[in-house]
Amino acid sequence: MSFKENIQALFAPKTVAVIGASAAPGKVGHTVVKNMQEAGFKGTLIPVNPKADEIMGLPVTKRIEDLPVGLDLAVIVVPVAAVVPSMEALAAIKCKSAIIITAGFKEVGKEGAALERKLIEICTAHDIAMVGPNCLGLLSTHNDNNASFAAGYPKQGSIAFFSQSGALCTAILDWALGEEVGFSKFVSMGNMAVVNEANMLEYLRTDPNTKVILGYIENVSNGADFIEQAAKVCREKPVIMIKSGTTAAGAKAASSHTGAIAGSDAAYTAAFRKTGVIRAGDMATLFDLALAFSTQPLPEGPGLCVVTNAGGPGILAADATEKSPLLHMARLSNSTIERLKEFLPPYASLYNPIDVVGDAPAERYRKTLEVVIDDPQVNSILVLLTPTASAQIVETAEAIIDIAKLTKKPIFVNYMGGMRIEPGVRMLGDAGIPCSIYPEPLIRSIETMYHYNLWRQTPAQEYPDIRRNRQKARLVINEARAKGATEVVEFQAQEVLRAYNLPTPNTVLARSSDEAVAGAEKIGYPVVLKIASPQISHKSDVGGVKVNLADAEAVKNAFFDITARAQRLRPEAYIAGCLVQEMAPKGCKEIIIGFKRDEQFGPLLMFGLGGIYVEILKDIAFRLAPLGRDDAKNIIREIKSYMLLKGVRGEPPVNFQAIEDILLTMSELALDFPEIQEAEFNPVLVNAEKAVVADVRITLSAQ
Numbered sequence: 001m002s003f004k005e006n007i008q009a010l011f012a013p014k015t016v017a018v019i020g021a022s023a024a025p026g027k028v029g030h031t032v033v034k035n036m037q038e039a040g041f042k043g044t045l046i047p048v049n050p051k052a053d054e055i056m057g058l059p060v061t062k063r064i065e066d067l068p069v070g071l072d073l074a075v076i077v078v079p080v081a082a083v084v085p086s087m088e089a090l091a092a093i094k095c096k097s098a099i100i101i102t103a104g105f106k107e108v109g110k111e112g113a114a115l116e117r118k119l120i121e122i123c124t125a126h127d128i129a130m131v132g133p134n135c136l137g138l139l140s141t142h143n144d145n146n147a148s149f150a151a152g153y154p155k156q157g158s159i160a161f162f163s164q165s166g167a168l169c170t171a172i173l174d175w176a177l178g179e180e181v182g183f184s185k186f187v188s189m190g191n192m193a194v195v196n197e198a199n200m201l202e203y204l205r206t207d208p209n210t211k212v213i214l215g216y217i218e219n220v221s222n223g224a225d226f227i228e229q230a231a232k233v234c235r236e237k238p239v240i241m242i243k244s245g246t247t248a249a250g251a252k253a254a255s256s257h258t259g260a261i262a263g264s265d266a267a268y269t270a271a272f273r274k275t276g277v278i279r280a281g282d283m284a285t286l287f288d289l290a291l292a293f294s295t296q297p298l299p300e301g302p303g304l305c306v307v308t309n310a311g312g313p314g315i316l317a318a319d320a321t322e323k324s325p326l327l328h329m330a331r332l333s334n335s336t337i338e339r340l341k342e343f344l345p346p347y348a349s350l351y352n353p354i355d356v357v358g359d360a361p362a363e364r365y366r367k368t369l370e371v372v373i374d375d376p377q378v379n380s381i382l383v384l385l386t387p388t389a390s391a392q393i394v395e396t397a398e399a400i401i402d403i404a405k406l407t408k409k410p411i412f413v414n415y416m417g418g419m420r421i422e423p424g425v426r427m428l429g430d431a432g433i434p435c436s437i438y439p440e441p442l443i444r445s446i447e448t449m450y451h452y453n454l455w456r457q458t459p460a461q462e463y464p465d466i467r468r469n470r471q472k473a474r475l476v477i478n479e480a481r482a483k484g485a486t487e488v489v490e491f492q493a494q495e496v497l498r499a500y501n502l503p504t505p506n507t508v509l510a511r512s513s514d515e516a517v518a519g520a521e522k523i524g525y526p527v528v529l530k531i532a533s534p535q536i537s538h539k540s541d542v543g544g545v546k547v548n549l550a551d552a553e554a555v556k557n558a559f560f561d562i563t564a565r566a567q568r569l570r571p572e573a574y575i576a577g578c579l580v581q582e583m584a585p586k587g588c589k590e591i592i593i594g595f596k597r598d599e600q601f602g603p604l605l606m607f608g609l610g611g612i613y614v615e616i617l618k619d620i621a622f623r624l625a626p627l628g629r630d631d632a633k634n635i636i637r638e639i640k641s642y643m644l645l646k647g648v649r650g651e652p653p654v655n656f657q658a659i660e661d662i663l664l665t666m667s668e669l670a671l672d673f674p675e676i677q678e679a680e681f682n683p684v685l686v687n688a689e690k691a692v693v694a695d696v697r698i699t700l701s702a703q
């Protein structure tokens with residue numbers, strides 16, 4: 001059997017052995033057997049223990065060697081020293097899958113890590129789908145399978161959850177029991193030595209019992225696999241993830257702005273965006289979204305209708321809706337209003353929010369909702385109820401539940417209050433209608449669902465061909481590497497840019513003031529002079545850049561000035577002379593385009609408004625390579641300063657196409673040369689006509 005088929009055996013086994021089963025209550029080896037029994041497991045359950053004959057009424061097998069060949073699942077709870085020998089014995093009987101609950105591996109240090117590598121070897125050699133080690137186990141409600149030592153077993157449902165944190169599993173399970181939320185699968189991933197998050201996504205994509213996937217991750221074990229699988233599954237079902245614990249590697253000293261700003265969290269955000277994973281910022285949001293996605297249909301449009309029995313709360317909900325960048329308060333059609341007039345009291349408000357007034361009985365809610373669900377402008381509905389003396393809390397809940405059955409539009413309920421609303425809240429929860437005492441989280445859920453629906457419908461991106469001379473760039477990079485350099489000097493880096501057809505200003509290297517003047521005459525005044533030294537990469541820091549030099553005299557003076565100052569401030573630096581450079585036209589905007597290679601996800605491109613304030617304002621956006629046309633368009637529109645680029649007070653907009661081309665080309669460059677660790681164009685000077693890369697820094701990885 002292949003590894004993929006063996007993952008199936010983890011969830012739907014016919015024969016399960018518990019290695020280290022125990023008759024003593026309280027021991028993990030006891031709880032696992034008990035959990036399997038209480039889940040009503042229909043297959044064969046075999047406790048394995050060398051010293052016992054019978055455990056909880058089940059006959060015991062004494063040695064792994066005596067287990068049936070082709071065993072589906074082994075749950076391992078023996079002490080850490082016995083785990084590797086057990087796995088070896090299981091491999092010998094062709095066991096398909098295993099859950100190693102035992103801890104004491106990678107998470108405790110070197111020795112543990114060595115043991116874990118041994119486990120990986122065994123599993124890889126025999127295609128064993130192994131979950132763990134150091135985990136709580138897993139459960140699959142549609143297979144009556146509770147191969148875990150968790151306390152409690154959720155009811156059947158359509159939410160799958162996998163988590164790197166066992167503690168979080170326990171917490172979510174408890175929430176599920178309290179709220180009576182159903183689950184399809186529940187997996188504590190542990191150290192993810194073999195089965196990882198990408199395997200889980202791949203499996204859950206085709207699991208017919210799973211409608212919504214939740215994941216808690218601290219890191220991914222393989223960035224490329226994660227992206228591939230996540231991108232596939234998100235087109236079919238929503239994946240909601242919570243990510244914590246940014247790695248120390250992200251904070252590593254970096255030589256560019258891009259490196260300093262782009263931590264690993266930015267890379268995860270970009271990976272989620274690229275694949276369509278919905279990121280929950282906190283646990284409350286994760287729960288809200290899990291409920292909303294698993295119970296309600298996706299809104300087909302932005303129009304939300306609020307039906308309320310109180311004015312103030314209705315306005316709160318309307319405010320929250322208007323604040324959302326995607327949703328708006330639906331404009332009800334005339335026929336809806338006419339129909340409402342027929343039965344609503346004359347003092348009711350017929351416009352959205354529809355105020356059915358404080359004395360509204362359940363019937364009035366019912367009739368109103370019957371009308372509202374027919375209005376094509378209404379794509380989602382929020383029912384609001386405050387417990388007035390005449391409010392019929394349970395009857396209104398019943399009416400809402402009935403209406404929800406009649407429509408394909410999502411319905412959310414905001415029962416405000418505490419004690420009196422409790423029976424209604426319970427009833428709505430049981431019927432699968434998301435209910436909260438605040439409107440804001442409900443509106444956020446509706447927004448996220450609508451966003452997901454829109455995203456799912458966006459066609460695949462176009463990845464344009466970039467014309468380039470890779471060999472020419474290769475020569476430059478090889479030459480720098482041959483010298484042992486970790487930075488390609490600016491003059492040479494420009495060669496790389498030209499090989500990729502990127503717009504660079506005319507530039508010559510001048511080793512003397514006379515050469516500088518000659519260069520300036522050739523280029524045409526005004527020019528820029530920049531210090532040229534392999535040791536000085538932040539030129540302005542040493543007064544090494546002078547712009548707008550209008551004549552020979554100015555160029556000469558600037559040359560002496562720049563080189564003398566550089567020598568004084570950096571006596572150790574080798575100074576080749578100055579670059580004489582064509583001046584970009586007046587009125588250009590400065591932007592920054594860079595990339596940094598993320599350990600997990602590869603090149604992470606950054607775009608932002610350039611200049612000296614970039615690290616303070618942090619008005620930047622990220623995308624992972626490869627960039628598609630839409631990425632290039634959207635990354636520019638994502639920054640706050642986009643309006644500046646579009647032009648204010650009658651200014652023309654900058655040439656966006658030129659910026660997009662640079663972004664797409666940089667993405668290609670990053671993929672072509674894995675040895676480029678970071679690259680940064682800062683600034684790119686852009687106006688209405690064109691863009692030019694005025695400064696470039698290329699950093700190579702250590703050899």
Ligand code: ADP
Pocket residue numbers: 505528530537538539540541545547581582583584590611682683685694695
């Ligand atoms: P560094 O970043 O090493 O200090 P730059 O080459 O980026 O040096 O130059 C510093 C600043 O000088 C730029 O941010 C830009 O404002 C200006 N500048 C540099 N080159 C040009 C040019 N060719 N045309 C116009 N302005 C330039």
Ligand code: MG
Pocket residue numbers: 682683695
């Ligand atoms: Mg610069």
